[in-house]
Amino acid sequence: MTDAMKKALEEGATEAGFADDVARFRYGDHGVEDWVSVIILWAMSIFVFLQFVTRYLFNNSLAWTEEISSYLLICLTFIGSAMAVRKNTHIQIEFLYTVVSYRVGFVLALMIDVLRIAFLALSTWLAYQVMVIMQFQYMAVVEWPLSYVYACVFIGYAAMTIRAIQVIVRHWRTKSSELMVAGAGPSL
Numbered sequence: 001m002t003d004a005m006k007k008a009l010e011e012g013a014t015e016a017g018f019a020d021d022v023a024r025f026r027y028g029d030h031g032v033e034d035w036v037s038v039i040i041l042w043a044m045s046i047f048v049f050l051q052f053v054t055r056y057l058f059n060n061s062l063a064w065t066e067e068i069s070s071y072l073l074i075c076l077t078f079i080g081s082a083m084a085v086r087k088n089t090h091i092q093i094e095f096l097y098t099v100v101s102y103r104v105g106f107v108l109a110l111m112i113d114v115l116r117i118a119f120l121a122l123s124t125w126l127a128y129q130v131m132v133i134m135q136f137q138y139m140a141v142v143e144w145p146l147s148y149v150y151a152c153v154f155i156g157y158a159a160m161t162i163r164a165i166q167v168i169v170r171h172w173r174t175k176s177s178e179l180m181v182a183g184a185g186p187s188l
Contacts, residue, residue, distance in 0.1 A: 033082040044072040067141045071149045078156025085163040088178045109177035113168040124157040
């Protein structure tokens with residue numbers, strides 16, 4: 001990127017009010033699942049727009065665009081969930097951490113991490129089984145096997161399991177959890 005392009009981007013970002021976000025942006029802060037989610041989101045948006053144009057402007061809608069958009073939304077949900085696991089931003093109850101000691105909170109956080117890994121690993125295995133079964137079931141409009149959709153579910157659960165393992169390793173190394181920081185319970 002040339003200096004003129006960087007300057008134009010900075011000026012535009014300042015005018016739009018997100019200059020701080022642009023200045024802090026680093027490609028390395030984002031995982032593979034982030035970029036795959038962006039691609040899926042753009043593809044889904046294009047198909048929905050195409051559906052809108054063909055239905056309301058040409059009065060002759062393309063049936064496959066709605067079906068593919070629905071399945072892309074499913075893929076986006078499961079692959080994008082790996083991002084939430086990596087950042088540890090899924091919905092969590094933080095109240096208990098305000099009333100227990102640091103040590104008890106850390107043990108509780110590790111137990112929750114282990115349970116999450118077990119649940120995600122089981123879900124990965126089940127998603128794989130469903131993916132194999134669904135290879136003989138086809139989509140309604142497009143003649144593709146539904147196993148493609150369930151492959152996204154399987155990949156999403158596998159990515160969530162891997163990210164959950166990375167989260168528990170991070171918690172073990174730092175001897176802390178985002179839950180404990182949010183709760184800020186009494187110290188020992």
